Amino acid sequence: MQLLEGKTVLITGASAGIGRAAAIGAARHGADVAINYLREDAAAASCVAEIEALGRRAIAVKGDVSDPATAADFVARAVDALGRVDVFVNNAGICPFHAFLDMPVETFERTMRVNLHGAYYMVQAAANQMVRQGQGGAIVAVSSISALVGGEFQTHYTPTKAGVHSLMQSAAIALGKHGIRCNSVLPGTILTEINRDDLADPAKRERMAARIPLGRLGEPDDLAGPIVFLASDLARYVTGAALLVDGGAFVNLQ
Numbered sequence: 001m002q003l004l005e006g007k008t009v010l011i012t013g014a015s016a017g018i019g020r021a022a023a024i025g026a027a028r029h030g031a032d033v034a035i036n037y038l039r040e041d042a043a044a045a046s047c048v049a050e051i052e053a054l055g056r057r058a059i060a061v062k063g064d065v066s067d068p069a070t071a072a073d074f075v076a077r078a079v080d081a082l083g084r085v086d087v088f089v090n091n092a093g094i095c096p097f098h099a100f101l102d103m104p105v106e107t108f109e110r111t112m113r114v115n116l117h118g119a120y121y122m123v124q125a126a127a128n129q130m131v132r133q134g135q136g137g138a139i140v141a142v143s144s145i146s147a148l149v150g151g152e153f154q155t156h157y158t159p160t161k162a163g164v165h166s167l168m169q170s171a172a173i174a175l176g177k178h179g180i181r182c183n184s185v186l187p188g189t190i191l192t193e194i195n196r197d198d199l200a201d202p203a204k205r206e207r208m209a210a211r212i213p214l215g216r217l218g219e220p221d222d223l224a225g226p227i228v229f230l231a232s233d234l235a236r237y238v239t240g241a242a243l244l245v246d247g248g249a250f251v252n253l254q
């Protein structure tokens, strides 16, 4: 069953990791896909090629989501190439692990600008396009289990993930009248570039895996199904919701 047949899906930060898995997952479900990426030309081109090999159309648009102009450019170029925007997935994010007491101002501000400000500009631009089209749509934000719990070296990061989750809740109210649904996925720890250094220590990796009821850390593809589901009409009465995708880590107190 193809859940996104005939839809056009836009995803930020999708040359690698969770975004790329979501882009391929959407294409497998029949969608044409536009990806935004920061600077990895070859990885973006290979994502486009993988989608085209599935028989779908794809484009890659370079841009830094922290720049408000990137959002308008991404949406405009996606519409030029693919005709419309049915689904927007806000995925781009950074997590430069650092201690709280000596957090550099630039690290704090960059994390806020990419993860939260970037999400705001992108969601707003995608929503405006959906409103112009007049046929509703679906927005899915990649928040995190970190919207609900803290991290010693993530004091700049976890508020951005709580903020993205909150943005989806408020946007669900603002956009419901236009038939636009807004939801979040809350991944647990997924093995990607963002945490490669943090999880390089095998002892830490094993400790993290040990508290997951399903017995393993996540992989990018674990997010593809939940994102496609929330984007699809199977979730037509779901808005303002947050779906933990963490192998059960959050509920495992003892």
Ligand SMILES: NC(=O)C1=CN([C@@H]2O[C@H](COP(=O)(O)OP(=O)(O)OC[C@H]3O[C@@H](n4cnc5c(N)ncnc54)[C@H](O)[C@@H]3O)[C@@H](O)[C@H]2O)C=CC1
Residues within 6 Å of the ligand: 012, 013, 014, 015, 016, 017, 018, 019, 036, 037, 038, 039, 063, 064, 065, 066, 091, 092, 093, 094, 095, 114, 142, 143, 144, 145, 146, 186, 187, 188, 189, 190, 191, 192, 193, 194, 195
């Ligand atoms: N890996 C994990 O354990 C978890 C990741 N997440 C979130 O998932 C999202 C994707 O991260 P991952 O796939 O894990 O890591 P990743 O590092 O593989 O992917 C992040 C992507 O965002 C892009 N990006 C970074 N800054 C950007 C900017 N200014 N403009 C455009 N693109 C930019 C990167 O180039 C990269 O492709 C992030 O929002 C992250 O916070 C949430 C929970 C857990």
Ligand SMILES: C[C@H](O)[C@@H]1OC(=O)[C@H](O)[C@@H]1O
Residues within 6 Å of the ligand: 095, 143, 144, 145, 146, 151, 161, 187, 188, 189, 190, 194, 195, 198
């Ligand atoms: C990057 C981290 O490993 C990852 O990011 C999140 O949002 C998760 O909570 C993990 O801490």
